[in-house]
Amino acid sequence: MIRVLLADDQKLVRVGLRMLCESDPGIEVVGEAGDGREAVRMAAESLPDVILMDLRMPGVDGITATERIMAARPSSKVVVLTTFDDDDHLYPALAAGAFGFLVKDSPPADLLAALHRAAGGEPPFGQAVLRRLVEQAVRAREPRTDPAPGLSELSPREREVLAMVGAGLSNREIAERMYLGVSTVKTYVASLMRKTGAPNRIRLAVLAARVSGAEQVA
Numbered sequence: 001m002i003r004v005l006l007a008d009d010q011k012l013v014r015v016g017l018r019m020l021c022e023s024d025p026g027i028e029v030v031g032e033a034g035d036g037r038e039a040v041r042m043a044a045e046s047l048p049d050v051i052l053m054d055l056r057m058p059g060v061d062g063i064t065a066t067e068r069i070m071a072a073r074p075s076s077k078v079v080v081l082t083t084f085d086d087d088d089h090l091y092p093a094l095a096a097g098a099f100g101f102l103v104k105d106s107p108p109a110d111l112l113a114a115l116h117r118a119a120g121g122e123p124p125f126g127q128a129v130l131r132r133l134v135e136q137a138v139r140a141r142e143p144r145t146d147p148a149p150g151l152s153e154l155s156p157r158e159r160e161v162l163a164m165v166g167a168g169l170s171n172r173e174i175a176e177r178m179y180l181g182v183s184t185v186k187t188y189v190a191s192l193m194r195k196t197g198a199p200n201r202i203r204l205a206v207l208a209a210r211v212s213g214a215e216q217v218a
Contacts, residue, residue, distance in 0.1 A: 002119040005048035007039035009057040036060030070097030100124040123201040150195035166208025
């Protein structure tokens with residue numbers, strides 16, 4: 001059973017999210033928070049597996065709440081709910097420790113699938129959000145000025161997996177394209193994180209964009 005905490009300042013949004021989550025027999029909503037301060041407190045009390053976090057909340061916002069939750073429980077999986085006018089908040093949320101990103105108007109099936117992916121350790125993010133994150137990162141720092149450690153150690157196969165992670169593909173999708181087992185892909189991703197120092201899959205995607213950009217201007 002996946003334990004989920006909902007954090008959003010809009011009651012109607014929380015009600016809708018709760019109804020959606022409770023339609024899945026594998027998900028249990030363990031609490032609702034109307035602001036960031038309450039989200040931090042409830043995360044400590046209810047010990048959820050996944051926290052659905054709105055970014056724009058009064059008082060303590062979602063970014064600050066994510067940072068505080070991650071400081072107290074580094075294993076927490078905070079999945080940020082974003083809108084298409086939240087671009088300025090995406091990269092700070094990633095820096096605060098967000099595990100994944102979902103657009104608020106995602107299809108219900110996608111949101112439920114994302115909760116299962118997050119609980120299983122695979123960061124969920126829509127390709128549109130990923131592209132915006134990557135664009136922000138690349139604009140903020142040019143590829144040539146930010147060499148990542150370990151890139152020279154990557155095998156051709158690992159570079160291929162890195163590029164697919166950068167395209168937003170899941171482990172299963174990568175496995176299908178490369179005719180590999182999912183467990184093998186997970187091993188490749190873990191190796192990429194270890195060699196590059198990327199703490200999560202989204203950072204790997206950002207790194208993939210920088211590598212691609214550096215190769216294009218080289």
